[in-house]
Amino acid sequence: MLNKYPLWKNLLIVLVVLIGGIYAAPNLYPDDYAVQVSGASTTIELDQRALDRALQSLDQAKVAYRGAEVLEKGLLIRVGSSEEQLRAKAEISRALGDNYVTALNLAATTPDWLTAIGAGPMKLGLDLRGGVHFLMEVDMAAAVAQRLDVYVSEIKTQLRSERVRYRSVDHGNDGSLQIKFATQEARDEGHSLLSKEFREFRLTDLDSAGEFFVGVNLNPSKIAEIEDYAIKQNLTTIRNRVNELGVAEPLVQRQGRNRIVIQLPGVQDTAAAKRILGKTANLEFRLEAAPDAPRSSTESYEFREAGRPAADIEKDIIITGSSVSNAQANFDENGQPQVSITLDSNGGKLMNRVTRNAIKRRMAVLFIEHKTRTRYEKVDGVDVERRIPYVEKKIISLATIQSALGNSFRITGLDGAGESTELALLLRAGALAAPIYFVEERTVGPSLGQQNIDLGVTSVQIGMALVLCFMLVFYRVFGLVANVALLLNLALLTAAMSMLSATLTLPGIAGIVLTVGMAVDANVLIFSRIKEELRNGLPPQSAINSGYDRAFSTIFDANITTLLVAVILFAVGTGPVKGFAVTLSLGIIFSMFTAITVTRALVNQIYGGRKINKLSIGWGA
Amino acid sequence: MNEEELNSVPQSQFDFMALRKPMAVFSMVLVLVSIISLAVNGLQFGLDFTGGSLVEVEYSQEQPMEQIRQTLVESGYESAIVQTFGSPTDIMVRLAETHTATLGDDVLAALRAGSGGAEVTLLRSEFVGAQVGDELREQGGLGMLFALGVVMLYVAMRFQFKFSVGAVVALGHDVLIVLGLFSLLKLDFDLTVLAAILAVIGYSLNDTIVVADRIRENFRKLRKGDAVEIINHSLNETLGRTLITSLTTVLVLLALFYFGGEMIHGFATALLIGVFVGTYSSVYVASNVLLAMKVVREDLLPPVKEDPAEIDDRP
Numbered sequence: 004m005l006n007k008y009p010l011w012k013n014l015l016i017v018l019v020v021l022i023g024g025i026y027a028a029p030n031l032y033p034d035d036y037a038v039q040v041s042g043a044s045t046t047i048e049l050d051q052r053a054l055d056r057a058l059q060s061l062d063q064a065k066v067a068y069r070g071a072e073v074l075e076k077g078l079l080i081r082v083g084s085s086e087e088q089l090r091a092k093a094e095i096s097r098a099l100g101d102n103y104v105t106a107l108n109l110a111a112t113t114p115d116w117l118t119a120i121g122a123g124p125m126k127l128g129l130d131l132r133g134g135v136h137f138l139m140e141v142d143m144a145a146a147v148a149q150r151l152d153v154y155v156s157e158i159k160t161q162l163r164s165e166r167v168r169y170r171s172v173d174h175g176n177d178g179s180l181q182i183k184f185a186t187q188e189a190r191d192e193g194h195s196l197l198s199k200e201f202r203e204f205r206l207t208d209l210d211s212a213g214e215f216f217v218g219v220n221l222n223p224s225k226i227a228e229i230e231d232y233a234i235k236q237n238l239t240t241i242r243n244r245v246n247e248l249g250v251a252e253p254l255v256q257r258q259g260r261n262r263i264v265i266q267l268p269g270v271q272d273t274a275a276a277k278r279i280l281g282k283t284a285n286l287e288f289r290l291e292a293a294p295d296a297p298r299s300s301t302e303s304y305e306f307r308e309a310g311r312p313a314a315d316i317e318k319d320i321i322i323t324g325s326s327v328s329n330a331q332a333n334f335d336e337n338g339q340p341q342v343s344i345t346l347d348s349n350g351g352k353l354m355n356r357v358t359r360n361a362i363k364r365r366m367a368v369l370f371i372e373h374k375t376r377t378r379y380e381k382v383d384g385v386d387v388e389r390r391i392p393y394v395e396k397k398i399i400s401l402a403t404i405q406s407a408l409g410n411s412f413r414i415t416g417l418d419g420a421g422e423s424t425e426l427a428l429l430l431r432a433g434a435l436a437a438p439i440y441f442v443e444e445r446t447v448g449p450s451l452g453q454q455n456i457d458l459g460v461t462s463v464q465i466g467m468a469l470v471l472c473f474m475l476v477f478y479r480v481f482g483l484v485a486n487v488a489l490l491l492n493l494a495l496l497t498a499a500m501s502m503l504s505a506t507l508t509l510p511g512i513a514g515i516v517l518t519v520g521m522a523v524d525a526n527v528l529i530f531s532r533i534k535e536e537l538r539n540g541l542p543p544q545s546a547i548n549s550g551y552d553r554a555f556s557t558i559f560d561a562n563i564t565t566l567l568v569a570v571i572l573f574a575v576g577t578g579p580v581k582g583f584a585v586t587l588s589l590g591i592i593f594s595m596f597t598a599i600t601v602t603r604a605l606v607n608q609i610y611g612g613r614k615i616n617k618l619s620i621g622w623g624a
Numbered sequence: 625m626n627e628e629e630l631n632s633v634p635q636s637q638f639d640f641m642a643l644r645k646p647m648a649v650f651s652m653v654l655v656l657v658s659i660i661s662l663a664v665n666g667l668q669f670g671l672d673f674t675g676g677s678l679v680e681v682e683y684s685q686e687q688p689m690e691q692i693r694q695t696l697v698e699s700g701y702e703s704a705i706v707q708t709f710g711s712p713t714d715i716m717v718r719l720a721e722t723h724t725a726t727l728g729d730d731v732l733a734a735l736r737a738g739s740g741g742a743e744v745t746l747l748r749s750e751f752v753g754a755q756v757g758d759e760l761r762e763q764g765g766l767g768m769l770f771a772l773g774v775v776m777l778y779v780a781m782r783f784q785f786k787f788s789v790g791a792v793v794a795l796g797h798d799v800l801i802v803l804g805l806f807s808l809l810k811l812d813f814d815l816t817v818l819a820a821i822l823a824v825i826g827y828s829l830n831d832t833i834v835v836a837d838r839i840r841e842n843f844r845k846l847r848k849g850d851a852v853e854i855i856n857h858s859l860n861e862t863l864g865r866t867l868i869t870s871l872t873t874v875l876v877l878l879a880l881f882y883f884g885g886e887m888i889h890g891f892a893t894a895l896l897i898g899v900f901v902g903t904y905s906s907v908y909v910a911s912n913v914l915l916a917m918k919v920v921r922e923d924l925l926p927p928v929k930e931d932p933a934e935i936d937d938r939p
Binding site: 130138140440441443444445446447448450451454455458459461462463465466467469470474477509510512513516517519520521523524527528531534535556557560561562563564565567568569571572574575576580583584587 | 682819823865871891892
């Protein structure tokens with residue numbers, strides 16, 4: 004029979020509508036303002052007792068709370084308003100002390116039965132929630148140069164142990180190393196030894212003015228490995244620092260070859276965030292210069308703490324901060340403060356190789372910070388600001404080596420717990436593989452976030468209302484059917500965004516608004532076709548059937564091409580623009596279902612399977 | 625279905641193609657003006673593409689702009705550009721300075737110090753490195769070209785080569801005119817505007833394909849009439865739909881334009897221009913290209929099958 008859907012098709016539509024409805028539902032429940040408490044380190048237990056202490060402090064300060072729970076990720080205390088949230092945070096952090104990190108958060112109020120089936124609300128992007136977005140770039144050239152620095156002493160040790168006579172190992176202009184040999188034989192010997200020992204080297208022979216060199220470069224796979232390592236270590240360090248900041252749901256993610264994205268929703272003190280994240284530091288472990296060492300092999304550095312005289316240390320680097328996997332302040336058997344240091348396996352090997360021959364000598368730890376200073380220069384009579392990056396190196400520890408050191412060792416003899424904490428902090432902060440710089444930063448104040456939500460919701464509502472009214476007036480019953488499909492389209496879009504945990508951004512809302520405008524296009528195409536067929540004298544039932552049939556290929560072609568463009572937009576765009584592409588593509592996909600299948604089912608229910616003389620499809624039929 | 629019945633001419637018949645020569649000149653003039661403006665004025669790239677810093681604040685009471693500017697100059701930000709956005713209490717400060725960890729906060733502190741008692745709230749602060757800006761610009765341009773290429777391929781596959789040239793010329797026409805207007809009116813061109821332009825490509829394509837689909841159908845169906853008549857006929861048949869869809873899209877875009885807020889304004893502007901230009905181009909540009917390339921019925925007949933019996937069956 005014409006215009007009758009089989010039962011299974013109708014049931015399928017009902018099923019999709021139901022699922023869409025259920026998974027879109029969590030977005031109807033507004034979020035609670037909440038304070039989230041987590042431990043400053045993993046050893047801190049977050050139990051009922053801590054929660055009781057927090058709640059007690061709130062009771063004393065007369066801050067009302069809506070609920071409190073102990074979750075896997077920490078304690079969650081819900082309050083009524085954003086002012087109460089700020090007060091609650093202050094009270095709780097005062098009551099719990101430094102071992103706990105308190106953060107502002109928004110807690111979903113999804114009912115349990117919805118949570119049980121995995122439903123939850125959409126995430127809001129930073130432009131809607133307020134917060135900070137950083138893009139940081141790791142200086143890969145510096146990472147590679149650092150690694151070559153470490154190789155200098157390894158190469159020397161290797162050549163010496165095989166009794167190959169070399170003159171010097173220096174940096175070339177292009178970031179490579181130049182090893183100078185006295186004779187051609189020594190050079191050839193050195194070349195074959197190095198190529199055997201260091202498979203990651205690319206060696207080139209150079210002769211100039213009777214001197215013999217071997218140029219050392221790293222091969223591409225080694226460079227890729229170093230870069231990968233540099234990014235990973237930076238990621239870990241930044242994650243730790245972000246945890247120090249106490250942000251509820253931070254995002255720290257690699258982007259591309261050498262960048263890291265950091266998103267801190269709800270952060271209000273952006274200055275503190277930048278200070279902590281922006282610290283770029285590194286470490287170098289070197290031996291103190293022997294009294295009889297030639298001046299060309301030593302350098303003099305000052306201590307970080309004021310009032311200690313500068314010390315001479317060797318130029319050779321044993322290891323850098325990239326080998327340090329952990330540093331912690333604690334106490335030794337006698338209750339004296341100490342700092343325990345853990346190295347990675349390679350670092351441990353290098354440390355052992357050097358220190359076993361240097362017992363009773365002292366080892367210095369250099370703390371290196373990358374900073375910029377601002378200079379004003381006159382260019383054509385105008386003061387032009389120039390920022391000059393510079394490197395500051397200070398000694399943070401100079402301790403006597405008591406025995407050969409390995410993967411883990413400790414620095415003792417510190418003046419009190421304060422010093423050990425400070426030293427451990429510096430060591431950890433310096434455990435960065437490569438310097439890192441801010442290349443992008445976006446801060447959205449909390450008031451603007453709320454304002455953006457309001458504006459977005461208003462424009463969706465108004466745009467929606469205009470389109471719904473227009474369709475109803477213009478297409479009557481068919482318009483009503485299209486409107487139902489449009490609303491369903493929005494519900495499905497919301498459900499899909501929630502299920503995919505996609506982030507809703509302001510351009511994302513723009514994508515939804517645009518979808519609303521364009522989703523009706525499919526129905527307009529179908530209805531125009533039906534009208535045309537009616538004008539051509541077809542009876543209503545055949546007109547409906549042929550209208551849907553003939554419009555399909557047009558709708559399909561038009562939507563596929565738009566979808567292609569949306570996918571390209573997703574691939575090219577960053578951040579908020581991606582959000583736009585996501586909502587636009589989902590909207591297009593769902594509009595194919597709602598505007599064709601769902602409206603057909605509804606039209607079939609209304610008109611199908613009976614004799615009718617006239618369709619309520621508006622003017623021009 | 626009855627062939628003769630489908631040949632009947634719809635009631636309203638507007639001779640679009642009679643105007644095709646003047647419209648072609650009109651389009652060329654628009655595109656030429658756009659190109660000249662782009663060459664002379666260039667685009668006013670926003671922070672996303674140039675790099676630099678931006679701080680947006682809200683004052684509790686209106687402030688004289690001159691005073692704000694003076695405050696910033698005294699604090700050492702001589703290159704600061706101060707402008708209002710939205711309301712007179714919302715101030716945007718743009719700086720060419722490179723980034724320091726505290727720039728946003730420093731500017732905010734300077735503004736607070738010089739506000740004469742008015743409260744200053746930070747709305748938004750952004751910093752984009754020059755290199756990131758360059759990359760985004762390059763990516764954006766590549767994305768646009770790539771989108772055009774993919775579209776051309778798809779249309780050539782689904783329709784025919786002449787149609788894909790028509791579609792791509794129409795899209796290029798739309799993009800150039802939107803860019804040209806942004807350049808002429810000196811509107812800020814940021815990432816959201818780039819997104820809007822890609823959406824314009826999608827939208828205009830939608831329109832062009834609907835028309836092309838009908839032209840193909842009519843070429844196959846109608847035996848009488850030359851290309852001009854068939855295109856005219858197809859345009860008339862799709863006119864209702866084209867106008868209604870444009871209208872609904874314009875309705876929602878107006879909602880975005882007026883109620884969507886400052887951050888979405890450029891986006892809505894670009895799309896509004898794009899919808900008008902896109903609607904126009906699917907009527908005049910794509911069809912004009914088809915005629916210029918001498919589209920004939922044979923271009924659109926389904927490919928001849930190998931089976932000789934099939935060929936014999938053809939009327």
